[in-house]
Amino acid sequence: MHKHNKSDDFVADWKRLHEQVPEATRRLVSETANKHAEVLASLFYDHMLADKEAKPFLTHDMVNQRLHASMQGWIRELYSLQQPEPKEIYKHQCHVGVVHARIQIPISLVMRGSRVLKQAITGYLVETALDRAGLVDATRFVSEVMELSMSAMTDSYIVNIGKNVRTDESYRMFALGQNMLAERERQRAALSEWAQDILLHLLGDSGAGIPEMRHSEFGMWLQHKASIIFHEAPELDRIRGCVDRLERNLLPSLIERRRNGGDARELMKQVEADIGEVRFLLTGLFDRFIEVESGRDTLTRLLNRRYLPTILMREVALARRSDVPFAVLLLDIDHFKNINDSYGHDGGDMVLQQAADLLTASVRVGDFIFRYGGEELLVVLVEIDKAKALTVAETIRERFAADPFRVGDAKTARVTVSIGVAAYNGHPDFEMLVKDADDALYRAKQGGRNRCEAA
Numbered sequence: 523m524h525k526h527n528k529s530d531d532f533v534a535d536w537k538r539l540h541e542q543v544p545e546a547t548r549r550l551v552s553e554t555a556n557k558h559a560e561v562l563a564s565l566f567y568d569h570m571l572a573d574k575e576a577k578p579f580l581t582h583d584m585v586n587q588r589l590h591a592s593m594q595g596w597i598r599e600l601y602s603l604q605q606p607e608p609k610e611i612y613k614h615q616c617h618v619g620v621v622h623a624r625i626q627i628p629i630s631l632v633m634r635g636s637r638v639l640k641q642a643i644t645g646y647l648v649e650t651a652l653d654r655a656g657l658v659d660a661t662r663f664v665s666e667v668m669e670l671s672m673s674a675m676t677d678s679y680i681v682n683i684g685k686n687v688r689t690d691e692s693y694r695m696f697a698l699g700q701n702m703l704a705e706r707e708r709q710r711a712a713l714s715e716w717a718q719d720i721l722l723h724l725l726g727d728s729g730a731g732i733p734e735m736r737h738s739e740f741g742m743w744l745q746h747k748a749s750i751i752f753h754e755a756p757e758l759d760r761i762r763g764c765v766d767r768l769e770r771n772l773l774p775s776l777i778e779r780r781r782n783g784g785d786a787r788e789l790m791k792q793v794e795a796d797i798g799e800v801r802f803l804l805t806g807l808f809d810r811f812i813e814v815e816s817g818r819d820t821l822t823r824l825l826n827r828r829y830l831p832t833i834l835m836r837e838v839a840l841a842r843r844s845d846v847p848f849a850v851l852l853l854d855i856d857h858f859k860n861i862n863d864s865y866g867h868d869g870g871d872m873v874l875q876q877a878a879d880l881l882t883a884s885v886r887v888g889d890f891i892f893r894y895g896g897e898e899l900l901v902v903l904v905e906i907d908k909a910k911a912l913t914v915a916e917t918i919r920e921r922f923a924a925d926p927f928r929v930g931d932a933k934t935a936r937v938t939v940s941i942g943v944a945a946y947n948g949h950p951d952f953e954m955l956v957k958d959a960d961d962a963l964y965r966a967k968q969g970g971r972n973r974c975e976a977a
Contacts, residue, residue: 529612532674536608539670543663547652548603551660554646555601562642563593569638570631579627597639600667615671619678629679633672640668706808710801712740717797720773724780735765757807764796764803772796819893821871822878826893833890833902834952841946849911849945851901852959853881853918856938856971858897861929869929870897873937876927884918900959908945908976915941915974923972938972945977 540548555562567585570576580589596618605611622632644661652660716738723733735741744761752758772793779786810820819826825833837848855861855877862870877899881891885901894900903911919941926934942963944955958977966975 528674528677529609532612532670533608535670536611539663539666543659547656547659547663550650550652551643551647551663552601552603554650555643556598558643558646559594559597562597562639563590565638565642566593566635570635573631573634575628576631600671601664612674615674616678619675620682622675623679623682629676632675636668636672640665702808702811706805709740709743709804712738712743713797713801713804716740720793724776735769752807752811755807755811757803761800761803764800768793768796822874822893824878824891824893824899830892830894830900831952834955837902837904838946838950838952842950846905847907847946849903849906849908849943850955850959851903851911851915851918852894852942852956852963853899853901853939854963854967855897856940861935861937865929865933865935869933872929873927877922877937880921881918884921885914908943911945912943912974912976915943919972919974940966940971941974942966943974943976
């Protein structure tokens with residue numbers, strides 16, 4: 523049996539469009555595109571180069587030497603009367619999408635550029651001898667051809683960006699699966715080695731330039747590996763900021779001051795402080811990611827929130843495929859701010875840790891428990907209906923209320939929880955299930971706390 527796919531849809535739409543529009547109109551569009559292809563390509567890239575989003579990907583030299591001619595060819599081919607088979611056209615658009623994904627040009631930029639092209643071609647058509655009906659046909663043809671092309675390109679782009687993201691994530695998991703404690707010490711040592719090279723340089727007062735961090739072991743690791751492993755970690759930007767300040771300002775000023783016989787002690791303190799800051803940030807970066815990337819919240823050792831979508835999407839898919847019920851409990855520790863105010867944050871932390879232990883002892887091995895927010899915990903109860911989920915929630919609530927919690931040396935406090943319960947109801951978006959649990963939790967708190975409410 524023939525498998526229907528997006529290529530078939532493209533071919534059918536392409537053929538239908540070309541059959542609906544008279545050949546004379548298509549010929550005029552083709553001649554217009556062919557005649558103005560050079561100007562159209564310039565308009566496209568002028569628009570792209572003026573956009574700050576494009577700066578990391580495009581330069582004037584790149585456009586002039588390689589891309590401008592390719593764009594002219596693409597425009598001419600798209601509207602040519604002597605075209606290859608629609609399936610080949612589809613493959614070509616997909617290939618362009620793959621290239622865009624590979625060089626990571628935002629697809630939104632390309633879409634905006636395509637709108638510039640459509641408007642420009644339409645403007646040229648208005649100047650021809652076409653009557654009103656012919657102009658409507660011609661502009662619709664221009665627009666729909668461009669839309670079909672962009673649709674194929676975007677589909678291919680999204681698939682390949684997804685592959686790239688999965689590959690990056692796979693590499694991160696591989697890297698994080700290595701001995702991260704050993705890697706942390708290795709990079710701390712590499713940083714110290716660079717700092718020592720600077721000190722020797724300053725003491726020797728040689729005429730050579732400052733040992734640049736980017737050429738050091740630590741600098742190369744920071745530039746090439748850290749940016750993948752610790753993707754979007756705020757510490758990375760702060761480390762780069764310290765390094766930049768050291769190399770551009772502090773170290774050159776320090777060398778200049780020493781050469782001129784001035785007092786360099788204050789600048790030396792600043793250099794030491796910045797290197798110390800990099801070391802501190804580096805340690806924190808590793809420590810946090812050793813915990814976070816293992817999937818555990820640092821304090822409670824529960825699953826952290828970033829993995830919740832993965833778990834819930836899987837449970838939703840399972841429920842839809844095999845009719846296996848599941849439910850979500852959203853718990854909020856009542857008056858948690860008062861606990862922090864009365865016993866300090868250490869007391870609050872102790873309560874959260876005991877709450878995590880109590881929850882773990884109250885559910886099955888196959889269930890999932892997450893640290894959802896500050897004092898909010900979320901439980902995914904698998905293979906359970908609404909009535910049984912409510913029973914589990916009530917049991918948990920009673921266990922919280924039954925025994926006092928430790929909040930310090932020889933100090934205890936009564937702790938209660940409010941719980942919102944939501945059973946999966948068939949909606950494909952897992953966020954709706956969490957919202958239902960959140961709404962039920964809100965009603966439990968409004969109803970006086972220390973109670974369970976079902977969605």
